[in-house]
Amino acid sequence: MKKRLLLLSLSAATFITYKAQAAVTLPTDTGKTAAAPAAPAAPAAPAPAPDAPLVFSGSVDTYYKYDFSGHSNIPTSFASDQNSISIGMIDLGLKKTVGNASFVGELSFGPRNDQSIPTAGYHIQNLYVNYNLTSKFSLTMGYMSTFIGYEVISPASNFNYSTSYLFTNGPFQNAGFKATYAFSDKVSLMAGIFNDYWNTFKSAARVNTFGAQLTVTPVKNWTAYINFISGPSNGTEIDLTTAYQITDAFKLGLNAADFSASNGFTGGFAGVALYPQLAVSKVVTLGLRGEYFKDKAGTYGAPVAQGGAGLVAGPLPGDDVTGITFTANIKAGPLTLIPEIRFDNTSKSDIFTNSSNVATSSASQFVLAAVYAF
Amino acid sequence: MLNYQRGFYLYSMKTLLLTLFSILLVKVSSAQSDLLSFDEHNKYIYYQVVDMTGITADTLHARGLNFLKTNYAKMKVKPAGLNGLNGQGKFLVYGGLSILKHEKGQIDYVLNVEFKDQKYRFWFTDFTFTPYERDRYNNYVPKQGGSVPLETAQDKFDKKDATGYIDETGAFCKQFADSFKQYLLHVPVSTPKKEEITKKVVTDKW
Numbered sequence: 001m002k003k004r005l006l007l008l009s010l011s012a013a014t015f016i017t018y019k020a021q022a023a024v025t026l027p028t029d030t031g032k033t034a035a036a037p038a039a040p041a042a043p044a045a046p047a048p049a050p051d052a053p054l055v056f057s058g059s060v061d062t063y064y065k066y067d068f069s070g071h072s073n074i075p076t077s078f079a080s081d082q083n084s085i086s087i088g089m090i091d092l093g094l095k096k097t098v099g100n101a102s103f104v105g106e107l108s109f110g111p112r113n114d115q116s117i118p119t120a121g122y123h124i125q126n127l128y129v130n131y132n133l134t135s136k137f138s139l140t141m142g143y144m145s146t147f148i149g150y151e152v153i154s155p156a157s158n159f160n161y162s163t164s165y166l167f168t169n170g171p172f173q174n175a176g177f178k179a180t181y182a183f184s185d186k187v188s189l190m191a192g193i194f195n196d197y198w199n200t201f202k203s204a205a206r207v208n209t210f211g212a213q214l215t216v217t218p219v220k221n222w223t224a225y226i227n228f229i230s231g232p233s234n235g236t237e238i239d240l241t242t243a244y245q246i247t248d249a250f251k252l253g254l255n256a257a258d259f260s261a262s263n264g265f266t267g268g269f270a271g272v273a274l275y276p277q278l279a280v281s282k283v284v285t286l287g288l289r290g291e292y293f294k295d296k297a298g299t300y301g302a303p304v305a306q307g308g309a310g311l312v313a314g315p316l317p318g319d320d321v322t323g324i325t326f327t328a329n330i331k332a333g334p335l336t337l338i339p340e341i342r343f344d345n346t347s348k349s350d351i352f353t354n355s356s357n358v359a360t361s362s363a364s365q366f367v368l369a370a371v372y373a374f
Numbered sequence: 375m376l377n378y379q380r381g382f383y384l385y386s387m388k389t390l391l392l393t394l395f396s397i398l399l400v401k402v403s404s405a406q407s408d409l410l411s412f413d414e415h416n417k418y419i420y421y422q423v424v425d426m427t428g429i430t431a432d433t434l435h436a437r438g439l440n441f442l443k444t445n446y447a448k449m450k451v452k453p454a455g456l457n458g459l460n461g462q463g464k465f466l467v468y469g470g471l472s473i474l475k476h477e478k479g480q481i482d483y484v485l486n487v488e489f490k491d492q493k494y495r496f497w498f499t500d501f502t503f504t505p506y507e508r509d510r511y512n513n514y515v516p517k518q519g520g521s522v523p524l525e526t527a528q529d530k531f532d533k534k535d536a537t538g539y540i541d542e543t544g545a546f547c548k549q550f551a552d553s554f555k556q557y558l559l560h561v562p563v564s565t566p567k568k569e570e571i572t573k574k575v576v577t578d579k580w
Contacts, residue, residue, distance in 0.1 A: 053468070057476040057508065093512040095476075106512045126512050145510040152510040221519040245519025282530060333532060373508070 055095040059156035061088035061112070063369035073352045073363035074323075074344050075313040076168040078112050079161055088112040088155055088369075091125065100132040116153045116172055118199045125153060125173070136182040140192075143201060144178075146171040147190065147213045148227045150241045150255035150273065156373035159277060159285075160327045161338045162365070165293035165314045166257050166271045170237060171198035171229065174211060186217040196233040208232060221245040235262040235300075249279040260296075265309050267298015267317055285329045294320040319348040338369040409544030413499065418524050418540070420547035421497040424555055431457050434489040434558055441557045454486065461485040467503075467542045477514040478535070479505040481524065481543055485550075494558065498547050503527050503539055 064085045067073050072082045079088075089110030096103055106126035114120055128142025151158050151167040178192025190213040195203035209231030216224045224242035239257040246252060253275030259268040271293035279285045295301040297318040302308020308317070315321045325342040343364045344352070350359035413419040426434060435457050442451050442461060449463035464482045468475045484500040501524035506514040522529075524543060527536040 053475065055476040055514070057512070057514070093508075095512060104512045128511075145512075147510075154508065154510070154512075157508050157510060223518060243518060248519070251519065 052097045056093070057095075057374060058090065058092040059154060059371055059373040060090045061155040061161075061369060061371040062086065063088060063161060063367055065365060065367045067363065067365040068355075069353060069363060070355045071353070071357075074162070074342065074365055075351075076165055077163045077313075078115060078155075079163075079367050079369070080111075080115070086111065088371075091154055091156070093126070101129065102131075103129045112153070112155070118173075119201055122201060124201070138180050139177070140180070141177045143173060143175040146174050146198070146229075147211065147225070148229060148237060148239045148241075149257065150243075150253060150275065155369070155371045156336075159275065159287050159329060160289050160325055161340050161367050161369040161371075162325060162342055164255070164271075164273050164289065164291050165269075165321060165323065166255055166273055166291065168313045169269050169293075169311075170239070170257065170259070171234075173199050174209070174229070175201060175203075176207070176209070176211070178211070188215045189213070190215075194229070194231070196231060198229075198234050204233070206233075209234065231262075233263055235265075235268060236260050243275075251275075251277045253277070261298065261300035261309075261311075265298065265300040265311075267296040267300040267302075269296055269301065269312055269314070270294050283331045287327045287329070289323070289325040289327070291323040291325075292320060293323070315346045315351055316349045319346055319351075321346045321351075334373050336371045336373070338367070338371065340367040340369070341365070342367070409548050410540065416525065417499055418501050418543070419497050419499045420544070420551070421495070422551055423493065423495040424558075425493050426558060427492055429492060429558070431489045431491045434494050435459075437558050438487055438489060438494070438554070441554060445553065445557075449485070455488070457490070458486065458488040461487075465546050467539050477506045479503055479539070480516065481539065481546075482521075483543075496551075496554070498543075498550075501525075501543055503531075503536075505531070 062085065063079050065072075065079050065081060066083050070082075072080060087110050089108045089112035091106065091108045091113075093104065093106040095105075104126050105124075107123050108117075108125050109123055113123055113125070117124065124143060126142075126144055128140055128144050130138055130140045132138045145152060149167055149170045151160070151163050153172060155161065174194045176192050176194030178190055178194075180188060180190040182188040190211075192211050193207055194209040194211050196206040196208050197204055198209075209229060211229040212227070214226045216226070218224065222242070222244040224240065227239040227241065228237070229239075230236040237257060237259040239255070241253075241255050243251060243253040254273070255275075256272040258270040261268045271291060273289060273291035275287065275289055277285055277287035293314055295312045295315045295317050299308040299317075301312030301314075301317045302310065303316075304310040321344055323342065323344040325340060327338060327340040330337040330339075341364070343362065345362045346352070347361070350361050352360050352363040354360045410418045410420055413421075438459060439451070442449055442459065446461070446463055449461045451459055451461040454460035462482070462484055464480045466477050466480050468477060480503075482500075482502040482504065483498050485496065485498055487494065487496040502521050503524050504521040505517045507517040507520075509515045522531075524540060527539055530536075531539075
């Protein structure tokens with residue numbers, strides 16, 4: 001008995017000692033790390049800056065959706081399966097920095113991947129290399145998530161699980177070459193040249209889309225991005241994305257955008273979305289997304305059957321939709337539970353259908369999602 | 375009677391072993407947290423006074439400044455008082471195990487150093503933790519409005535995570551303390567560059 005107890009104690013102590021040592025890996029300074037202690041007789045030479053470790057991160061997400069009409073109605077991205085426990089995607093990201101050079105590769109698999117990338121089978125969300133010419137000036141080339149808009153593809157980076165009309169209709173990714181210069185801690189500018197079409201791994205023929213992003217931090221905890229993208233193939237979008245953490249508990253986000261089609265099409269879309277969020281405890285944050293989205297009159301959003309491009313997911317040209325989404329984020333370590341209820345309403349045309357499959361102007365749905373980020 | 379004595383003996387042994395084990399457990403788990411203390415304002419501080427026999431304050435000051443400029447290039451260092459330095463810097467803390475890890479946040483700190491003849495003292499204070507979040511490009515960046523004093527990190531974040539941040543802060547300070555002491559003891563202000571001599575090989579005669 002004594003031997004057993006002793007052995008058990010020894011094993012437990014060894015395990016805990018190992019865990020304690022493992023947990024306290026020496027941190028890396030954002031400058032150079034201190035030199036290792038020199039041998040007493042020899043002068044200590046400054047140690048070279050250690051390279052950052054290979055960073056591995058990602059997420060998985062799964063959800064249940066029920067549209068109260070009994071069938072899917074709301075045409076925004078993801079969470080598309082009705083009355084089904086469905087999967088989103090597994091997202092795996094790698095990043096490595098050596099000196100001034102870094103790369104990011106992000107792979108994803110699952111329905112959310114298939115709905116967010118241009119070519120099935122590629123499974124690539126981000127793939128780019130970056131080089132910091134100076135501490136203020138960097139160059140980036142590859143296939144990158146778009147710089148336009150408030151919401152993103154990764155479920156771990158969104159507060160709401162369902163997505164906005166502005167997100168769904170804007171670009172998802174832009175492949176290109178961009179340069180970013182930080183004028184100060186408060187102002188930076190990105191400008192780049194991108195492939196002719198959004199959301200493509202390679203250009204159709206040209207690299208003729210221009211994009212720019214002005215980042216401004218007017219006061220602490222408030223950042224605003226003024227974005228611009230324009231090209232003859234897709235059109236021109238001007239976008240304002242901003243978020244202000246007003247108090248420890250309250251954050252307000254805003255996204256406003258205007259898109260004008262090109263390439264022989266007329267019309268486009270415009271909209272604005274507000275994102276107030278209130279942390280009511282250490283683990284629970286409540287949020288609301290209020291969005292107004294208008295499909296401009298023209299051929300860009302008109303149905304194909306009527307000679308249009310059918311490229312707007314939302315109301316018919318000349319109509320608008322208002323969406324109100326109540327969302328909670330309940331955190332349990334790396335896991336976030338996201339219950340959400342959403343009401344959408346158009347002002348003129350009946351683009352939704354009710355439980356009797358009769359055209360109607362409103363739709364509502366419930367979603368419960370679980371996102372695990374690591 | 376004998377059985378009773380044996381039972382009592384075994385019970386005492388168990389209690390003793392369990393007590394020893396508990397002490398060991400507490401000792402090990404609090405080893406890194408113990409590196410930090412609380413100052414008179416109930417803020418975390420890492421404080422050391424170190425004797426430097428035979429070295430003047432001016433020399434220590436020059437060496438100290440050189441050490442910070444060389445090894446902590448991103449730290450904002452400025453003079454403080456007649457023979458002191460003040461620096462503001464930050465370091466990253468990582469979460470996760472082995473390669474499955476990414477930046478969990480950064481810890482900002484203030485460093486104060488004062489030099490006198492044959493001794494110096496320094497202290498780290500004003501630790502602030504800023505959590506990182508993933509951005510759309512799969513980078514981890516500071517979360518806007520998320521900064522909290524390290525003292526209150528446990529109120530806002532998972533207790534286990536917060537304890538880890540405090541541990542990593544202690545480890546960072548200790549690593550600095552050891553390197554700083556070694557540098558001040560042994561390194562001249564301007565270290566002459568040692569030229570590497572490449573041995574020449576004659577290949578036409580063999």
